[in-house]
Amino acid sequence: MAAPAAAKRPCWPPAAAAEPTNKRHRTAAMADDVDSQSQSQHHHHSHSSRQPLLPGLPDHLAHLCLAPLPPRLLHAVCRPWRRLLYSPSFPPFLSLYAVLDHSPASVSFAAYDAVAGRWDDLPPPPLPSPPPQLWHPSFLSRRLPLQTVAAAGRLVLVAGSTPSLGPALPRPVVFDPAAPRWRLGPRFPFAPRRWCAAGSARGRVFVAGGVGEGYDAADARAGAVWDPAAAPGGAEGGWEPLPPLRDARFCRDAAEAVCSAGKVCMVSLRSRGAKEGAVFDLRAGRWEDMPPGMLAGWKGSAAASAGSETIFVVDDERGALLAYDWAADRWATVAESERLKGAAEMAAGGGRVCIAAQGGEKVIVVDVATRMPPRLSQRGHAAAAAPRMWEVAAPPGKRVVALHVLPRMARACAD
Secondary structure (H helix, E strand, O other): OOOOHHHHOOOOOOOOOOOOOOOOOOOHHHHHHHHHHHHHHHHHHHHHHOOOOOOOOOHHHHHHHHOOOOHHHHHHHOHHHHHHHOOOOOOOOEEEEEEEEEOOOEEEEEEEEOOOOEEEEOOOOOOOOOOOEOOOHHHOOOOOOOEEEEEOOEEEEEEOEOOOOOEOOOOOEEEEOOOOEEEEOOOOOOOOOOEEEEEEEOOEEEEEEEEOOOOOHHHHHOEEEEOOOOOOOOOOOOOEEOOOOOOOHHHOOOEEEEEEOOEEEEEOOOOOOOOOEEEEEOOOOEEEEOOHHHHHHOOOOEEOOOOOOOOEEEEOOOOEEEEEEOOOOEEEEEEEOHHHOOOOEEEEEOOEEEEEEHHHOEEEEEEOOOOOOOEEOOOOOEEOOOOOEEEEEOOOOEEEEEEEEEEOOOOOOOO
């Protein structure tokens, strides 16, 4: 279920470090004291769990009163409010979700809770055997793509490769943060993909082009959309085909399909080599040529917030974050920093652009919503101030290989 409007408030500024857990070791001499203390704490916890959220109000009215408050305030005031903040019935704040690469070449998933200032592991997904791989001995210098999409408030796995370099996913695998659990989606209406162009279009998963077990011209032009929020097995739970691509050029590499202004935009190659672009008009239901200015400036990973008119691209050689202007058909520099050089993956949402940098060891967060006061240049003229930026370290021993912005995970109990 889509979150209410109040749920779209971002909570991105870096939180204070979480207080370390006090781990105590029991000894025979202190066992009685500790058991007595545990019983007292359990009684206190049971008593606090019965406390009303707001004295004198039933909980359903208290929900309405507390929903507009900042998540960080709710987290800090008291335990009942903290539990409410993470309950499935309360409007969720936004979190950063990451696909992680760690030794020995295995894949895991985690969500960064900016309110608590910590990473939480997602449960393991029900992947087929053999599962998707990120590395292969034949491609030591290049990571194999594992393509994921954020659509309808869910994380969706759509394409990957097995150790034998075959398609790893016969159907999408979907994580619902409100549950929070994984489920399997309906089978693809075409041959499963090793890679393709994938993204989100108005809350639906968008897949086009790509390569399966081997090259097939018809598969390389096929595409479809699917709503991951639809009831499994229902009349609207299946894939809807797209008009075929004009040619098979989108089979060379994994590509990002980015939705903006009612159009899905994608380029055939993420690197700086010669590339071609395509645009799918969602309203007209047809493929179009990409504007020349958009294609010329698309020099790296791209992302757009759900419902946004702005596409962001990170130029990893220049270390610059760019925003596309549809009216002028040109890219404007939003931020430039040495920290953005070498960036490979990005996501956008809640007025923030999140960029994986330094080989995935950290995430650079850029505030693109808050207008900073102008600064004076060396000549005394007013100049646009650089947007606020901060870093989030990846979980220890892991590297970020994909990013998404989604509602926070629901939890039965909050620490």
